[in-house]
Amino acid sequence: MKMFTSSNRSVRMFVLGLSMAAFVQGPAMADVTAIAGAGATFPYPVYAKWAEAYAAKTGVKLNYQSIGSGGGIKQIVAKTVDFGASDAPLKPAALKKDGLMQFPTVMGGVVPVVNIPSVKAGELKLSPTVLANIYLGKISKWNDPAIADLNPGMKLPATAITVVHRSDGSGTTWIFTNYLSKVSAEWKNEVGNEKSVAWPAGVGGKGNEGVASYVSRIKGSIGYVEYAYALQNKMAHAKLQNAAGRFVDPDNNSFQAAAASADWAHADGFYMVLTDQPGDQSWPITGATFILVHTTQEKPATGSAVLRFFDWAYANGDKMASDLDYVPMPDSVVKLVEQAWTRQVLGPDGKTVYNSGM
Amino acid sequence: MLTRPERSASARPVVAEETGTSTSHLRRAGLRDKLFRGSTQVSAATVFLLVLAIVLSLAFGASLAFRKFGFGFFVSTDWNPVTEQFGAAAPIYGTLVTSIIAMLIGIPLSFGIALFITELAPAWLKRPIGTAVELLAAIPSIIYGMWGLFIFAPWFAELQPVIQEKLGSIPVIGSLFEGPPMGIGIFTAGLILAIMVVPFITAVMRDVFALVPTELRESAYGLGATTWEVVWNVVLPYTKVGVIGGVMLGLGRALGETMAVTFVIGNAQRISTSLFMPGNTISSALANEFTEAVGDTYTSSLLALGLILFMITFIVLAIARLLLGRVGGRV
Numbered sequence: 123m124k125m126f127t128s129s130n131r132s133v134r135m136f137v138l139g140l141s142m143a144a145f146v147q148g149p150a151m152a153d154v155t156a157i158a159g160a161g162a163t164f165p166y167p168v169y170a171k172w173a174e175a176y177a178a179k180t181g182v183k184l185n186y187q188s189i190g191s192g193g194g195i196k197q198i199v200a201k202t203v204d205f206g207a208s209d210a211p212l213k214p215a216a217l218k219k220d221g222l223m224q225f226p227t228v229m230g231g232v233v234p235v236v237n238i239p240s241v242k243a244g245e246l247k248l249s250p251t252v253l254a255n256i257y258l259g260k261i262s263k264w265n266d267p268a269i270a271d272l273n274p275g276m277k278l279p280a281t282a283i284t285v286v287h288r289s290d291g292s293g294t295t296w297i298f299t300n301y302l303s304k305v306s307a308e309w310k311n312e313v314g315n316e317k318s319v320a321w322p323a324g325v326g327g328k329g330n331e332g333v334a335s336y337v338s339r340i341k342g343s344i345g346y347v348e349y350a351y352a353l354q355n356k357m358a359h360a361k362l363q364n365a366a367g368r369f370v371d372p373d374n375n376s377f378q379a380a381a382a383s384a385d386w387a388h389a390d391g392f393y394m395v396l397t398d399q400p401g402d403q404s405w406p407i408t409g410a411t412f413i414l415v416h417t418t419q420e421k422p423a424t425g426s427a428v429l430r431f432f433d434w435a436y437a438n439g440d441k442m443a444s445d446l447d448y449v450p451m452p453d454s455v456v457k458l459v460e461q462a463w464t465r466q467v468l469g470p471d472g473k474t475v476y477n478s479g480m
Numbered sequence: 481m482l483t484r485p486e487r488s489a490s491a492r493p494v495v496a497e498e499t500g501t502s503t504s505h506l507r508r509a510g511l512r513d514k515l516f517r518g519s520t521q522v523s524a525a526t527v528f529l530l531v532l533a534i535v536l537s538l539a540f541g542a543s544l545a546f547r548k549f550g551f552g553f554f555v556s557t558d559w560n561p562v563t564e565q566f567g568a569a570a571p572i573y574g575t576l577v578t579s580i581i582a583m584l585i586g587i588p589l590s591f592g593i594a595l596f597i598t599e600l601a602p603a604w605l606k607r608p609i610g611t612a613v614e615l616l617a618a619i620p621s622i623i624y625g626m627w628g629l630f631i632f633a634p635w636f637a638e639l640q641p642v643i644q645e646k647l648g649s650i651p652v653i654g655s656l657f658e659g660p661p662m663g664i665g666i667f668t669a670g671l672i673l674a675i676m677v678v679p680f681i682t683a684v685m686r687d688v689f690a691l692v693p694t695e696l697r698e699s700a701y702g703l704g705a706t707t708w709e710v711v712w713n714v715v716l717p718y719t720k721v722g723v724i725g726g727v728m729l730g731l732g733r734a735l736g737e738t739m740a741v742t743f744v745i746g747n748a749q750r751i752s753t754s755l756f757m758p759g760n761t762i763s764s765a766l767a768n769e770f771t772e773a774v775g776d777t778y779t780s781s782l783l784a785l786g787l788i789l790f791m792i793t794f795i796v797l798a799i800a801r802l803l804l805g806r807v808g809g810r811v
Contacts, residue, residue: 189771190771190772191772192771192772192773192774193771193772195774196774281660282660284660284662289742289747289764289768290767290768290769290771290772291561291768291769291771291772291773292772313562314562314563315562316561316562317561317772317774318561318768318769318772319560319561319562320558320559320560320561320562320563320749321748321749324748324758325662325664325665325746325747325748325758326746326747326748326758326768327747328742328743328747328767328768332743335629335630336664339629339630339633339634339637339663340637340662340663340664341637342660
């Protein structure tokens, strides 16, 4: 029983997960029976699903706390978890400073949703400028000429627009404000791109569910939620005009189209934001979510177990991700990630921890 | 006559024996007493140390924000994580205004309930009303928040235009009720808080009203006083201290309430004249933003908010003490 002789942590994990440890198979994995991660809430459902399937197959349990990207970054920097998760990519300089590397796992889209009694899902068309001006508070009525011009023939009420945004800091807000900063100079200068910003207008709901419930309860409101929430709550989304000038609906195809045109190979440290991508079909507010690990693994066995989990998820988790309305990473990107693991994630001896002990 | 010396004679050895055992008993009791006293002292010191540790860690965490923004932190309404400019004016305003609304509605309501239970209700009705009030206190705050958002807010959104129509034309009061009818905002938060503080204030008021000696009450009735006169001139003066204590307990709860407020206040870092507009309180700002706060200034500003809430609560308690001291002195 290697388990008892290895590090304290493994013993602790053994005690914590006694029942699960009983199912450990294979001597190579015997010393790591649980890996711990923390961070973004957006990918939590798919990580949980993957973890369940992975534990059933290998006995290695994943404890993921969806405490938010900020918390995830803090915890991985403090080394209280084995990996962190963030919806917003860290800049290469920030990664270097804390000795981290990041890689994308799945993609998703952020969708504007509206509550106008006469308007059904996908009927309303919005342009980037109009969306930015609504969130800037410059367009305050639904029958504003700027909106009417985009929607000829549609009967728009004279009701006031209530802007709904996230009240808590979130990766969703980061992606949304990143998009608005790209399409509106005024937004970029006055508000900017962060996980929470000084909103010029509107009310804040806590979490996707908070925004979803405000939008469905306040007549004349507009909000932004993750695609899955818009689907599950049957909310009326708006069509958005993309960089190519086409009005597109949010769905897996348009998210994948946005991802396809991204040049991951030249993205230093996988710093890649998928908003406002070219392509006729591209949904303009698409984003990937990221995992953070230390480049120097003090406990190579644990580091190796983390990478093995995501390796398995890339290979076997696409279906599960799609079922939950996430978009899996293209194989070409996965290959790049695996190369980066081999090069960058090293044990104390300077050797890669990826594939070690397999 | 015979029994007396007999009794005293037989009593003496017993006394001697008792003193004999009681010295060792007393010694043991003394030791136990010392241990007991020591342990209570440790418990008391723990409370003191805990408070001190919390204040110190808050102050330490907040020091960066205070150094950076100075006094401006208290008066600035900026709250911009992008440019890292932070000011606490909006959440302080929201905290105070929601608590004031809660008190304005909660105190008269609790007073009425407590009076009805102790003075007016027939005996068979006292129990059910008392239990209902206690049940209100037992409901977790998130339930109030959900009820406020899902049930009350949509209904209130329908009512808001009516209020605006009736009051909108009055110069100053009208501006308090402007804005699109959303059903959520500062006023809704205050109202939900009022419902939440009612059981606390009521429970204390009912208990202290019940302490008024029956003689006092009945003498007043005997002199021909009406119920109102008895309450106003006998019951209230007698129970002032307790009533103020109950109110302060409620105020303390209103100031610190987090989840229920976060649901219905609208979470906007803004000060607006209208009570129907969204705002923010200190505790809901903390609940919303702590998880994703990255950067030292941001985190420090949030801790500074926590320290300010601590100070507000401390000031409220101090005022309560002061009032209680004065009132107590007069009684």
